[in-house]
Amino acid sequence: MTRKIILDCDPGHDDAIAILLALSSHELEVLGITTVYGNVGLEYTSRNARIMVELAGKTTKVFAGASRPLLRERISAENVHGKSGLEGPVFDEPKLPLEAQHAVQFIIDSIFEHPNEVTLVPVGAFTNIALAMRLEPKIIPLIGEIVVMGGSTTLGNTSPAAEFNILCDPHAASIVFSSGVKLTMFGLNLTHQCLATPDRVAKFKALNSRVGNVTVQLLEFFKLAYNKRYGFAGPALHDPCTIAYLIKPELFTVQNMHVEVDVLPGPSFGRTVCDVWDVTGKPANCDVAMTADADGFFDLLIERLGTLE
Numbered sequence: 001m002t003r004k005i006i007l008d009c010d011p012g013h014d015d016a017i018a019i020l021l022a023l024s025s026h027e028l029e030v031l032g033i034t035t036v037y038g039n040v041g042l043e044y045t046s047r048n049a050r051i052m053v054e055l056a057g058k059t060t061k062v063f064a065g066a067s068r069p070l071l072r073e074r075i076s077a078e079n080v081h082g083k084s085g086l087e088g089p090v091f092d093e094p095k096l097p098l099e100a101q102h103a104v105q106f107i108i109d110s111i112f113e114h115p116n117e118v119t120l121v122p123v124g125a126f127t128n129i130a131l132a133m134r135l136e137p138k139i140i141p142l143i144g145e146i147v148v149m150g151g152s153t154t155l156g157n158t159s160p161a162a163e164f165n166i167l168c169d170p171h172a173a174s175i176v177f178s179s180g181v182k183l184t185m186f187g188l189n190l191t192h193q194c195l196a197t198p199d200r201v202a203k204f205k206a207l208n209s210r211v212g213n214v215t216v217q218l219l220e221f222f223k224l225a226y227n228k229r230y231g232f233a234g235p236a237l238h239d240p241c242t243i244a245y246l247i248k249p250e251l252f253t254v255q256n257m258h259v260e261v262d263v264l265p266g267p268s269f270g271r272t273v274c275d276v277w278d279v280t281g282k283p284a285n286c287d288v289a290m291t292a293d294a295d296g297f298f299d300l301l302i303e304r305l306g307t308l309e
Helices: 014-021 042-055 101-112 127-135 136-140 162-166 170-177 198-205 212-231 240-247 294-305
Strands: 001-010 026-037 062-064 119-121 145-149 182-184 250-259 259-261 272-274 285-292
Touching: 001 014, 001 101, 014 042, 014 212, 014 240, 014 294, 026 042, 026 136, 026 250, 042 062, 042 212, 062 101, 101 119, 101 127, 101 136, 101 162, 119 136, 119 240, 127 170, 127 259, 145 240, 162 170, 162 240, 170 182, 170 259, 182 240, 198 212, 198 259, 198 294, 212 240, 240 250
Parallel strands: 001 026, 001 119, 026 062, 119 145, 145 182, 182 285
Antiparallel strands: 250 285, 259 272
């Protein structure tokens, strides 16, 4: 039985690889891809999502969503992903059209059409998901599950306390984390365990395919920011972890805990406050990914992307 998902993203190099993994995996039925501002502006993220759908040889529909956060000013990550969001390879403009329907309405309609069956996978700012919940609260108990990339049990990457996706729109993230929907979080504490080291990148090159070669070019550009800031041997593949979890959950361990988002002004704005030790006694609301079988994760990526031309 396949799992119905909506991948909500802001491609972005790691988002791009998450799209390829989702579209090459028979365990998942991608109802649609929704885009949001984030790594770059909405015009670019919507373009990039369609480029990756075409690269995968699919016709999955792409829906553009929010172009700015609920309350705060917009931030971006061109310093990591480049002006287009997918620097490295050279892409033609996509032929796949952008759907006329707004992403938020598509999310609402899909949940009503498939009650309790849809897994939402936000791997960018959470604005589209929060807007859907606020515009039509009746969908909240009908969402099957939400698997997010965002936050951390430890440190931030955009401020000392906050991870980029959450800091893009902490107010939206707070709505999602307090919604009561079954929630699983993949934060930096987990995704920094999944690094595209040179030996792993070589395996993508060995696929000897267009998808493999494009993936190598994406990773070679993406690694530059990780070499400079962290001294990592390769970039962290944040977003594909969520998709890998849906396909092969045994690659990861999770811990149930209470997580809330700091929306108050100050140095911890946007922090995911994770009660790892249950010091507050507040009810757990999230499964937080803690450890990864990184080799198994990359084996899955190589296997599935190897099915694409």
